[in-house]
Amino acid sequence: MRQPQAGRGARQAVQTALLQGENIGYAENMASDRMMQAIGTLERAISRLEQNVASLSQAVPHGNSGIDQMAAQAALQSLDDLIGELRGRTDG
Numbered sequence: 001m002r003q004p005q006a007g008r009g010a011r012q013a014v015q016t017a018l019l020q021g022e023n024i025g026y027a028e029n030m031a032s033d034r035m036m037q038a039i040g041t042l043e044r045a046i047s048r049l050e051q052n053v054a055s056l057s058q059a060v061p062h063g064n065s066g067i068d069q070m071a072a073q074a075a076l077q078s079l080d081d082l083i084g085e086l087r088g089r090t091d092g
Contacts, residue, residue: 035086042083050076 053072 039083039087042079046076046079046083 050073053067053069053076056067057069
């Protein structure tokens with residue numbers, strides 16, 4: 001006995017669903033790549049800020065810079081820790 005064949009519309013629906021699944025995977029990969037690029041950009045910015053804070057402390061006598069150096073370093077360390085956490089989420 002011959003099995004009924006799926007109609008043209010059913011085949012197109014399956015093909016469309018498969019293509020959408022591929023597009024979702026592609027979009028997820030793109031988002032992951034962009035997230036990693038953003039994390040890298042943040043890391044570079046924090047590194048520059050850390051260098052700036054260090055050079056300010058050397059150039060300006062302690063207490064005259066108007067910047068709480070310890071608080072600035074703590075804030076930068078906090079951002080660095082957050083970036084590490086984000087990187088762990090995207091890598092794993």
